[in-house]
Amino acid sequence: MRAVAIDEFVKDLANVKVKDVPKPEINRPNDLLVKITHASITHVDTLYALGHHQNNKRHVQPPFILGNEFAGIVDAAPAHSCFRKGARVFGGKLGSYAEWICVDESAGDVREVPRDMTNAEAVAVGVSGAVSWGGLVKKVGFSVERMGMRAQLKQGEWALILGASGGLGAIAVQIAKAAGAKVIAVVGSKEKAELVQSIGADEVIDYHEPMWEDKVKSLAGGEGVHVVYDAIGAIESGLKCLRYGGRLVIVGFAARGGQIEDIKANRILLKGVSVIGYRFGEEGRRDPRTTKEAWDGFMEMVRAGKIKPVAWREKYGLEDVPRALLDLQAHRVAGRAVVTIDEGAEEGVRARL
Structure with missing residues (x-):
């Protein structure tokens, strides 16, 4: 099969290659074999390819197939599976830039479309929804070890979404609105401002404006916001925008190219704020029940019609993945970039519905 295989970390994303590799085989009792129709381009993929992600130290070492989010058609499933052959599914697993993938159903990170x-719409929503729901809305965790720390966003509170036009941010805007919050979105262009307004942002600020953090505080009644959702690594700015006793949730560092900022830690004390790191994948490895809970909570919003897929207008095929990664790295993408791998397989299934 064709896949984006990383035999060694690259220094330039243009050097990522599509190659012929063996088709995966079912070798665990809960495995699903999925024919991939679409995949999405995420910031994590750029870091994985370059070897700059924290997971590259342990979980993701070459050789591996790149890609973390997919949608496709179940080709084979065990007799006890919740999914029948021919079911349309989407979810998250390393190895998604390929024609086929094996997914452990018991891990809880695959859902029916x-x-x-x-x-294509499902993969544009993707795992971003579960991540953002878990970071913004989730109340109490299962295990004492994790302590259930989250933003626990409440109705009527102000939420600031940093990187609001990105794949994670666009879904976070909608989740915050669905939770009843007033949303301020931070973006970097007029086009991206129009996008986040179309999905429900109450206020939009361009981070190129001087002293934009002061404008955030002014919009939120002068004190600042209750919650900051940070997927880009702008922690200093996030702390400035919080009111006393606010909560800052860190889910990623998409704007920093693998370089993490140093912060003035005294701001945390002086403002009495909580800084919460939410690592969706690691939490799922430690307690798979939390993955299921995040997915279930988010999918409830999807079924209620509160979430709109936001796909980037550019079209990509599997051979175009290097270009798509470069577009994302250069911040040219708004919403989620979607790779079409085998649209015909989906069309055949949908025609029978």
């Missing part, structure tokens, strides 16, 4: 969504 809603009937009124295409596979």
Whole structure:
């Protein structure tokens, strides 16, 4: 099969290659074999390819197939599976830039595509929804070890979404609105401002404006916001925008190219704020029940019609993955970039519905 295989970390994303590799085989009792129709381009993929992600130290070492989010058609499933052959599914697993993938159903990170969504729309929503729901909305965790720390966003509170036009941010805007919050979105262009307004942002600020953090505080009644959702690594700015006793949730560092900022830690004390790191993948490895809870909570919002897929207008195929990664790295993408791998397989299934 064709796949984006990383035999060694690259120094330039242009050097990522599509190659012929063996088709995966079912070798665990809960495995699903999925024919991939679509995949999405995420910031994590750029870091994995370059070897700059924290997971590259342990979990993700060459050789591996790149890609973390997919949608496709179940080709084979065990007799006890919740999914029948031919079911349309989407989810997250390393190895998604390929024609086929094996997914452990018991890990809880694969879901059936809603009937009124295409596979492309489902992958544009993707794991971003579960991540953002878990960081913004989730109340109490299962295990004492994790302590259940989250933003626990409440109705009527102000939420600031940093990187609001990105794949994670665009879904976070909608989740915050669905939770009843007033949302301020931070973006970097007029086009991206129009996008986040179209999905429900109450206020939009361009981070190129001087002293934009002061404008955030002014919009939120002068004190600042209750919650900051940070997927880009702008922690200093996030701390400035919080009111006393606010909460800052860190889910990623998409704007920093693998370089993490140093912060003035005294701001945390002086403002009495909580800084919460939410590492979705690691939490799922430690307690798979939390993955299921995040997915279930988010999918409830999807079924209620509160979440709109936001896909980038550019079209990519599997051979275009290097270009798509470069577009994302250069911040040219708004919403989620979607790679079409085998649209015909989905069309055949949908025609029978």
